[in-house]
Amino acid sequence: MSDDATPVTDGGESVADAADADPEDSPAIRRLADWDADRLSDIADEHDTPLYVTDLDRVAENCARLRAAFPDADLRYAVKANTARAVLEAVRDAGLGAECASAGEVRRALDAGFDGDDVDYTAVNPPERDLDAVVEWWEDGADLTITVGAADTLDRLRERGYDGRVCVRANPGVGAGHHEKVRTGGAAKFGVPAERVAEVFASARPDFDVVGLHAHAGSGIHGDEDLAAHREFLARVADLAGDVGDLEYVNVGGGIGVPYRDDEEPLDLDAVAAAIREELDGLDARLALEPGRYVVADAAVLLTRVNTVKGAPNELVAGVDAGMTDLLRPAMYDAFHEIRSLEPDSVDREEAPVTVAGPICESGDTFCEGRPLPVPERGDLLALGNVGAYGYEMASTYNSRPRPADVSLAGELLRERESLADLTRLER
Template sequence: MTTDDPPPIRRLSEWDAARLRDLADEHGTPLYVIDQGRVRENVANLEQAFHAEAISYAVKANTVRTTLETVADTGLDAECASAGEVKRAVEAGFEAVRYTAVNPPAADLDHVVSLSDAVEDLDLVITIGAADTLAALEERGYDGPLAIRVNPGVGAGHHAKVTTGDAPKFGVPFDRVPDLASDVLDRGFDLVGLHAHAGSGIHDEDDLQAHRELVARMGELARDLDHDLDFLNVGGGLGVPYRPDEAPLNLDRVASATREAAGDLDATLGIEPGRYVVADAGVLLTTVNTVKPTPETTVVGVDAGMTTLLRPAMYDAYHEIRSLAPDADDREATAATVAGPICETADVLGRDRPLPAPERGDVLAIGNAGAYGYEMASNYNSRPRPAVVSLDGSESELAVERETLSDLTRLEIEQ
């Protein structure tokens, strides 16, 4: 790596505290901040390591319009899991879109099929994970390229809830793929690829070994099919270090291992990272509203909670938390449990964290919030969703407005 190469990870300590405080003052909290420059750096890291492979961005990681436009401008393709994501990707300027349908609702298929004819020069591939979806596409008159999502029986990821490669919900069972491929061709469809995905947040050696096993199985399957494919996509899920003492992935090593596991292919090998592109490009800012000493811990109540950042409650995920108080370095450290305003015991963003003695009005920053942060925000407890600010160099702009209490009932019909 030369001195001009972007660093492999951006730690929470590297964000400019004064600038983040200014953004919190200007826009209020809770507030997501996404750095488009870091998004580009992460894409550059991926392209340097996976230079021979096709890279698609897993749109579900972050669909904020400015972020999608940034990724589209780098030249990556888009991988989408819903009609809404396809719509967002097309409107953001992606020229090549793969719709990976997971038990797709009829309305999703209607929209995506209509786009295949309505959007000029759109390179659209629909990936099916069940024979039923093939029949549904045939009923709608779809005649574009298809790929098959395979269940290779190999899963990995940071939590059981995001391990997909061995879950029956995802993909066609490995041994049934040749028969489905023959059926696709017999019905006159253009079978262009195979797809599989081990899971999300692949980071440790066990996860990487599972990823290599999945790739090896998929490479074998691609060679055994009596049909030439354009691509073999082996998914994404590349993890990032959420804890400050964790090392980042060695992308060159992962890329080499992926190529080696795939073996000789006539098809292009592809990956679809999402988290790696955006996670460390985003932080969540939140303001302390309550400091409550208890016999067990000091509870630090903040205005962000599980409706703002769901991952800790959903996956027991760890996110680093940093005080942005100007005099933070002069305060004595306190073991704090950072909790939100939601009426749930699960509404905790971090337990027993060493923080400079917190005070009401302090702004805290929560790291690695660019992936699956704003995407999973909800209105539970009738709480409005937060605003999003986009940074690009010295410039900043509001990318998503903060919801208001009036927005919560905007779609409701008065009787």
């Protein structure tokens, strides 16, 4: 990496704000047990459940720790992880840019005040209307970068008269991440195959301002096996960057994982940074990263109330008012989320294996099966941890369930609860 690399956003006041969050003092992970049960209970009483509660200060702290570990890198928050405007503003104030997966995310980023030149649009098989919109905003002065993963996309940009900044996404053939469905590095739909990268760069250079090489291994990289795969990914990216040369930056994507279980240790960010530096050593280009999960995962909890308790002591089922429509990750990836009873007397209750299940008509609508928890009672308030990333964002209205509300820990309404009327608003 070049020594004169500079942060993507001017240091200025906003970076100082993130530094105010004091990365030294902020723990590497905020455990579910660290949330103030009384505060969460009050918020649930006021706003009802199911309810996301988001700690915007924690978002700033996470940004500050990233900045401390990668002082010279272009950091672009992957907006898809959590698009709440207040979250985007916290990230912007912390001095990070925005990485966007669609025209909709680009619009959200611009509306949240990101400068156009701090915005990347990662165009994966981009729909016509997304390209139309993004090129229009570029013509209107948003000097964004479009990350392109296919020669076809370059042609479609040429047809639209776009000659702005382009970053070419390579598929280095190796992926990493918490589940096969989120390992993008080797999946054919993403990026230009390694053997065609040089050719695509050569064809793009006369027509666009080609600024970078991009690759993304996958999401939720955590644990030794993943880190080893990520190393291999980085080595391949470095080779490709060496082959194409003359780059402003090499973007190694997102993917920094967080621990979801209480007994898992958080990643050592400095070690991750050192591995990246080692593998990319000698390249005359800035480093760019686009973390999503790391910024927001532990900044939110999902509150839900028990409405049904049934079953024999050894097969207790706690029926709750949140379901896979509010938090899809357990149903989709068998993802583990900690569950904590927020009832003051729960510490005095016996523990038993409990299945926590939602109101949806599928057996997959289960947050845990037979997990040791204090014996639940109807009306109990439960919290699910680490839901800030890909929690609310993957919520749906399946079974005609309105999406939940999202409230900041300070009590500000970030996203209203959907109403029954909202469910039919688009019908004609």
